[in-house]
């Protein structure tokens with residue numbers, strides 16, 4: 001576990017709660033997340049919103065990327081009342097049995113009465129606080145067009161001498177080595193990006209006019225597409241590319257509602 005960025009972000013401020021003892025109600029917190037992220041606009045791979053119901057009164061909100069056991073344990077140790085994550089516990093295709101890792105994670109949340117809020121695609125897509133916008137901002141990229149399924153992919157102007165220069169810039173930004181497939185085609189004037197496991201968006205990024213595409217992961221076919229179609233592919237890590245949206249949204253909402261907020265980064269090399 002490591003605190004990310006400027007360390008644990010804390011928010012004081014006024015208490016807008018009608019729940020007793022200076023706490024914010026779980027329902028009020030859910031409404032604020034839903035208003036901000038509008039999950040009804042997305043067709044997603046799992047339920048967005050409140051995935052696990054904990055205590056009603058919330059004072060300390062912890063955010064993180066994935067509701068892993070390590071994050072839940074860290075949240076318990078931090079005295080969290082609620083967790084806000086990008087990758088929740090329930091996904092399409094899971095057979096619904098509460099066994100193994102799922103049992104362990106759920107048991108911890110329930111034993112400590114901690115609510116789990118999870119927002120997947122709505123958190124990628126939020127125009128200023130989302131994963132794509134936050135990664136773009138750190139890279140100095142501003143989207144002027146969107147592409148791919150549910151228009152999640154972003155593309156914008158850039159000015160790099162070549163793909164290698166862009167890759168080094170991404171490495172410095174996300175603070176880890178990246179995988180570059182460089183077709184060696186010279187200057188990069190348009191960059192497309194989509195956080196997480198968006199390697200399947202590569203062809204849509206090419207169709208959108210990109211000279212390079214940045215996402216978290218790469219699969220075997222994309223290396224060939226990059227070489228054959230002359231568009232650079234940069235995989236900078238699924239986790240690394242999605243570390244920015246959850247704390248941005250949680251800090252924003254915590255500030256509004258007068259909650260304490262901490263972001264806990266559980267490192268993941270993938």
Ligand SMILES: [Zn+2]
Nearest residue numbers: 196197238242
């Ligand atoms: Zn993801």
